[in-house]
Amino acid sequence: MILIFFTSCGTYFNQPFSTNKARIGESTSKKSIIDSITPLKETIVGVYKFRDQTGQYKPVLNGSTFSTAVTQGGTSILLKSLEESKWFTPIERENIGNLLNERQIIRSTRQEYSKNNKDQVTSIPPLLFAGIILEGGVVSYDSNIITGGSGARYFGVGGSTEYREDRITIYLRAVSTSSGRILKNIYVSKTILSQGISANLFRYVKLQRLLEVETGVTKNEPAQLAVKEAIDKAVELLIIEGIIDGLWKPKGGKPTVDLVKEKYIEEKAAAATTALYDRKLEDKRGKxxxxxxxxxxxxxxxxxxxxxxxxxxxxxxxxxxxxxxxxxxxxxxxxxxxxxxxxxxxxxxxxxxxxxxxxxxxxxxxxxxxxxxxxxxxxxxxxxxxxxxxxxxxxxxxxxxxxxxxxxxxxxxxxxxxxxxxxxxxxxxxxxxxxxxxxxxxxxxxxxxxxxxx
CATH class of the missing domain: 2.40.160.20 (Porin)
Structure with missing residues (x-):
């Protein structure tokens, strides 16, 4: 209860009292194994869609809502993560129809005006094609996987804390366009935390004089940032496992590959001993x-x-x-x-x-x-x-x-x-x-x- 209370105090003492201007989007990526590793050559990839596959609506206390619990812009988030990784060159495939229509307009316009200008170039450069396409999506949104709280009240004075965790799961797979073989399939999960604290006072200070005071704050982790963090992690794992399996080559050769493999084995071992609720399933006691x-x-x-x-x-x-x-x-x-x-x-x-x-x-x-x-x-x-x-x-x-x-x-x-x-x-x-x-x-x-x- 004490830990949750002081964790939530940061929100309580930074309550918004005025509107904020637009700003650059929040950064969710943490320190990664591949931060100091660069590729020999960027890989061209295409993403047709990476969307919500859960069909999950936002949970409400009463009734129903048509607002989805997961962002529908997963493709845009994935393209941004691929660009930031510096390992991939993403190309437009989600709205390929719009791109082809615009290219047709360019071609038709140049042909029409080339009749009066012999030096007019009517052809346009060819489209890039991808050797790998990325598929997948958000496959699960589990609400209230763990809920709880605590509180106390004595002589009209009380306080309470509450928390709730949701969980999203995504899959990302790399598919070869030449053979259709699935080269890599990545699985990542991320929890979404909601916290609330409240305190109140209810007491008669004099006859027919009642003092009532209430305060509190609720903090909800944005689901969009949770999806972005999970996608960032999936792209990171795609790069790391691809380096280990020889799908892409890093600068530095075999020593760099060995270093990536060593660090990834440590992370894989830590993940293997972590249960659903971040419980470390590791025997910490000697015989x-x-x-x-x-x-x-x-x-x-x-x-x-x-x-x-x-x-x-x-x-x-x-x-x-x-x-x-x-x-x-x-x-x-x-x-x-x-x-x-x-x-x-x-x-x-x-x-x-x-x-x-x-x-x-x-x-x-x-x-x-x-x-x-x-x-x-x-x-x-x-x-x-x-x-x-x-x-x-x-x-x-x-x-x-x-x-x-x-x-x-x-x-x-x-x-x-x-x-x-x-x-x-x-x-x-x-x-x-x-x-x-x-x-x-x-x-x-x-x-x-x-x-x-x-």
Whole structure:
């Protein structure tokens, strides 16, 4: 909620209060692999149409609308992207009929006036023809693939944030005009983000005096810019994959091709580990983890007035073949105390089987359960009681192989005399609430395998 709030503040503090003059269109292209690479020769390409193929209309709350959700000018956007790339020379094909008519008018006019002027040239230069034509379009527009928000209100004062994401998908293919063979087929998707924040105050300041204040702002990413960014990316990938497959030649020869291939493999590997909602599906944890914890120990036994005491724990965690499952071997040293009644120190040895619910995410919930034995520190040579423990928490990875975790654990003893008092029908037990660090060692099981090219 905090991140979304401060992201939207840029719009809130730049609210428009006057009209703006026309300006050069916004730039959507980011730094690319091919920015510093130039072609040996530009390729002539033709684009007949690159339009909306979804038939999707703008979503509205009530009723229907005949306004399309996707721009109908995809061909113009693609031609601009091809021109800006410096790798292609686009030629007019979308309105070829208008071009042919105009050429016919030129030819007829020159023939008519050449009767009185013998030096008049009646012929006109031939049209350029394309060795490659580009086809495709926007094939999907998915509304509300993820929606959400948060808010709070107390004593007439409240605020809220909302967000929504849509998604467009385009395909771009290069077709040889001599053989009809599809040389390349590119697939690109882009999300469209909408955000809104609002705050309000509703309070009686005096009898029959009501103060009501409202403010807010909504920010919608323009769909046209999203389409342009997706098309720019598709043209970039068309150039890169064409260089790797030898369809077009860059200046610099084989070293340049190798450099492009290396960077593209890295990008391809990153894309292969990214799920639909920009979740990185990459195992960031090694096969073994050393865990150090500090925890507050709270007894629940036959005495009252339980006192929280600090305990420490060290363990080693081993991951199975599947990243989520693991086994944990640990030892704890802690103290149990009931004010004015009971106080003693203990050592426990535990074995747990755990599962990371989202093993590829930086923020990972986890659960675990297992058995252990607890010993009175004054009688270290034998164990007073076996126990069953279970717990859960959440772990955050600021960097690879380092986790910060917050957890809570319940320990159920198999005896009622751990506090040297047998009373009631329930056995003694105690809670642990703590904070810990996980240091991961070794390579993960599911390392990313880059896509190799022949």
């Amino acid at each position: 073994v983890a050393i865990n150090l914890e500090g925890a507050a120990i709270i007894p629940n036994n036959d005495y009252g007035d339980a006192t929280e005491k600090l305990g420490v724990n060290g363990s080693v965690k081993f991951y199975f073949k599947k990243p989520g499952f693991n086994i944990n071997l640990g030892a704890s040293y802690f103290e149990l105390e009931n004010k004015n009644n009971f106080k003693d120190q203990f050592l426990s040895l535990d074995i747990n089987v755990g599962y990371d619910i989202l093993p590829y995410d930086n923020l990972t919930p986890f659960v675990y359960a297992g058995f252990g034995a607890v010993s009175n520190n004054k009688k270290i040579n034998y164990f007073d009681s076996l126990k069953f423990q279970f717990g859960g928490g959440i772990e955050y990875l600021p960097i690879k192989n380092l986790g910060i975790k917050l957890f809570a654990e319940q320990n159920l003893l198999f005896t009622d005399d751990i506090d040297r008092l047998v009373q009631g029908k329930w056995n003694d037990f105690y809670y642990k609430i703590g904070l810990g660090l996980n240091f991961y060692i070794g390579k993960p099981y599911n390392s990313v395998k880059p896509v190799m090219f022949e």
